[in-house]
Amino acid sequence: MLNLDQILKTHWGHKKFRLQQKEIIESLLAGRDTVAILPTGSGKSLCYQLPALISKGVCLVVSPLIALMKDQVEQLHNKNIPAAALYSGLSHEESKEVYRNALDEDIKLLYVSPERLQSERFLRFLTNATISFIAVDEAHCIAQWGHDFRPAYLNIKDIKYELPNKPILALTATATPKVEEEIVERLELKSPKIFRGSFMRKELSLKVNQVENKETSLVAILKKRNRSAIVYCRSRRACKELSLLLNQENIKSTYYHAGLSKDERDTAQKSWLQNELTVIVSTNAFGMGIDKADVGLVLHYDLPESLEAYYQEVGRAGRDGKLSEGIVLYNSRSIARQNEMASLKFPSEHELRKLYTNVCNYLKIPTGGGAEEYFDFDLLSFVKATNYNTLTALHGMQLLSKQKVWSLSDSVYVPMRVQIVASREELNHIAHNYHRQDKLLKQLLRMYNGIWQYSVPINEYDIASKIKTSIEVINEDLRFLASRSYIKLVAKKDKPQLYFTDNRYPAEQIVLNYKEIERHKIHEQNRLAAMQKFVLNKSQCRMQLLAEYFGQQEHNPCGVCDIDNPAMVQINFASVKKLVDEALTHKESESFENIIGHLQGEERIQTMQLIRKMISEGLYQISSFGEVSKA
């Protein structure tokens, strides 16, 4: 028997396994399907990386995000563990090398996106490769009623048929008992061993602050802390505006959302990771795979949309074990606003059918056409052209994609496709007049069965190497043949894509399972209700409440949340004086409410009392309008 502790020490430099890691690894090494539900920051990836290292063959890791994969591969290289990732941005040569290395077992782990599992090339690879086991990261993405459903995760069970008897390890940080059930069912796990880590995080102090003015409170909170922080807010515009506001207040910050270019996102992320600035204001697009130890505060400027999302996001604080905070801000309008936004998520059946027609018209798809085709689809241009509300359109598109009317993806690479439509006479004509193009056509016929009947994806690199010419020449010749209607050519793409599973039908004929949509809606409402209960809760330890939601019993309160310990933040003369002085740095006077606006509960009361005392002692004065100034 291998000595696991020794391997842990050699490659990871740790002396001891953390809770349950060893049991999970042993279950997997014994060939058992295993589910590990462990909170963020408890060393999940080690549970498959270590067994991968000591097993024969290559471990397949299914992972939802390219950034996450790249990150992991880099970290493994730093530990001298050979690994690689297959994702859509790789060049043909690069992915060829990855496949070769995997076949030769020169790597121990191969990260793949769930979409990739369906590709023919990948399936061909599987039949020739030696696979040790399959690890499914962020396994909750498979749950249709979960908060992060990724339809491509449903493909995972298909590769199981190619790999009988290989155990699966499903990992996630958040799974309610219902999601756990779905994971087991949809991955078709055989009597799996299930591990659940404790949800309690004693170094994370959870707080919910009801405030008058969220902006003022945000500034005050951040000024007081001066620790690395993430501020989550809902809209892209708010990210930018809040970051601007913070910078005006001398709090160094940047912002991040999915609408920025890759370079902009990389720069923002890097400057925050390297502590060149303190705060990153971001949508929920930010954070997955981020492992920054010294995050002292995660602040939700808008109410999180579910407790799953909240727990995942707030879990990014305090990884270094130092006491950290998660603060949710809300005001009297927050809950009503959240309900309003949620109602937009479920357009009526009529509206969905109308959206379908509008999208087809916008993409100029004729009735009876469009099946199995990819279309460039930029939501914002669509919204502009059709006067849709962005959110209504987005949610409607997503619902139709869950109903398999189409599939909507972020930028994916779609290869060039060709169909030969020339007649025999035309082929003869080409053979006599265009020698170079003729050679290309004959090569296409040799390489791709069915190219007469339908358009097939082609690989211009393979063709070029077969007929010993350059890609440029191939492309030029393909364009030439297409311009004369000898072939049909669909250019390759790397824009967001809308893929039509079927031809366009009259809108009233598309099959919609509205009962299922109704069920989604109910799940969504339940999630929202749980989130709001958490926010309005004034009596139960917040960690206990979270654990309960995730189906766990925690007998002892955490002791550090705002319910267990309202005076978590030290209130004393010096801290309160500092608070008032800071509010008066750039201003002659400031309203009492603005000074203490971000505080609540016991902390608020004590602070108010202390300021009153300072006023009565003549340290500050207060006007009849409630404006505090220096005496």
Ligand SMILES: [Zn+2]
């Ligand atoms: Zn607590």
